[in-house]
Amino acid sequence: MTDAPRAVDVVVIGGGQAGLAAGYHLRRAKADFVILDAQHEPGGAWRHAWPSLRLFSPAQYSSLPGRMMPSPPGGGYPSAADTVAYLSDYERRYALPVIRPTKVRAVRRSGARLQVETDAGTWRARIVISATGTWWRPYVPHYPGIGDFAGRQLHTAGYHGPETFHGKNVVIVGGGNSAAQILAELSAVAATTWVTSRPPRLLPDEVDGQALFDLATRRHQATLAGESATGIGNLGDIVAVPAVREARDRGALKAEPMFTRIIPEGVAWSDGTTLACDAIVWCTGFRPALGHLAPLRLRGADGLIPTDGTRALDEPRLHLLGYGDWSGPASATLIGAGRTAKAAVAEIMKQR
Ligand code: FAD
Numbered sequence: 001m002t003d004a005p006r007a008v009d010v011v012v013i014g015g016g017q018a019g020l021a022a023g024y025h026l027r028r029a030k031a032d033f034v035i036l037d038a039q040h041e042p043g044g045a046w047r048h049a050w051p052s053l054r055l056f057s058p059a060q061y062s063s064l065p066g067r068m069m070p071s072p073p074g075g076g077y078p079s080a081a082d083t084v085a086y087l088s089d090y091e092r093r094y095a096l097p098v099i100r101p102t103k104v105r106a107v108r109r110s111g112a113r114l115q116v117e118t119d120a121g122t123w124r125a126r127i128v129i130s131a132t133g134t135w136w137r138p139y140v141p142h143y144p145g146i147g148d149f150a151g152r153q154l155h156t157a158g159y160h161g162p163e164t165f166h167g168k169n170v171v172i173v174g175g176g177n178s179a180a181q182i183l184a185e186l187s188a189v190a191a192t193t194w195v196t197s198r199p200p201r202l203l204p205d206e207v208d209g210q211a212l213f214d215l216a217t218r219r220h221q222a223t224l225a226g227e228s229a230t231g232i233g234n235l236g237d238i239v240a241v242p243a244v245r246e247a248r249d250r251g252a253l254k255a256e257p258m259f260t261r262i263i264p265e266g267v268a269w270s271d272g273t274t275l276a277c278d279a280i281v282w283c284t285g286f287r288p289a290l291g292h293l294a295p296l297r298l299r300g301a302d303g304l305i306p307t308d309g310t311r312a313l314d315e316p317r318l319h320l321l322g323y324g325d326w327s328g329p330a331s332a333t334l335i336g337a338g339r340t341a342k343a344a345v346a347e348i349m350k351q352r
Contacts, residue, residue: 016044
């Protein structure tokens with residue numbers, strides 16, 4: 001026997017920061033909504049990050065609407081655990097109706113409503129906000145020989161700290177913040193080689209995520225005003241949080257060009273140079289976790305769902321939050337999630 005579907009005006013899928021920011025604005029709009037989250041506990045992806053991860057912005061620039069993230073004891077950049085604590089408190093403080101663990105398997109069209117099928121029953125909703133993040137779809141690029149490597153391969157998502165790397169030869173792949181922070185940590189205990197597909201761009205010490213957010217805001221405003229955003233320069237990618245600075249100062253942040261193939265004992269470049277290694281750490285990013293939306297058949301050739309703001313172009317009852325700039329400028333950051341969520345909820349409350 002199956003339970004009858006439950007009806008609600010808005011279903012939010014995902015109870016990470018993007019889902020909570022949506023919840024905050026839905027609450028203020030007095031909407032009838034639930035948030036369905038696959039995790040057993042609050043915190044979204046932050047609960048799975050490695051212990052030494054530091055946010056690239058200070059707490060006051062890493063906050064959701066309504067409540068500032070407290071600065072960590074002793075100051076500095078908040079850790080993943082600080083972020084989990086903040087999101088847990090946020091959820092409680094605003095009494096957000098998060099139902100967990102509930103994994104959404106599929107969203108389908110069903111007459112005037114969208115039907116949300118979960119491992120704990122079915123919901124019918126006028127509007128669905130998908131805010132499922134990217135952590136759940138780690139991306140590893142394909143290189144010839146990747147399946148033959150005799151050592152250990154792991155992705156950022158599977159990195160839990162330096163303990164198992166002591167004295168090893170480790171290749172770290174990727175030019176972003178994750179690679180730089182993991183390299184900084186591993187280079188203190190292992191022989192590390194950093195490879196990137198283009199020279200890494202380290203930000204000056206005084207520039208952090210706040211400046212990156214200000215830049216994203218200027219780009220957003222230029223686009224809204226119908227002006228070109230191309231003249232607004234790129235500052236770089238890697239924030240020099242203290243651990244990264246320290247690694248840079250001891251000369252550990254020297255990058256090599258990307259290898260071209262993988263051999264059983266290590267990696268190889270096109271000029272015939274080889275390097276033996278025990279492990280390859282792929283800090284090569286993530287893709288949006290959109291599998292539950294497959295029945296709606298909305299994906300474009302690039303794998304993303306075309307949107308106008310957060311609203312799916314071919315399914316106006318679906319909004320997408322977080323994920324990346326394509327679903328709202330800086331909407332996949334703590335500070336940017338609120339702005340996108342506010343605009344999405346304003347539109348949803350007008351959409352009838
Ligand atoms: P998530 O945190 O992934 O939350 C999504 C939630 O949806 C999860 O609880 C998940 O279990 C749930 N879910 C997924 N699929 C389903 C389903 N089918 N049914 C039900 N629930 C589901 N941003 C910053 O602002 N500052 C930083 O310093 C920063 N550092 C970062 C460092 C790393 C290594 C990474 C990867 C990202 C970083 N980001 C940072 C970016 C961003 O803030 C995080 O990725 C953040 O976790 C995104 O939040 P989210 O709510 O979009 O997704």
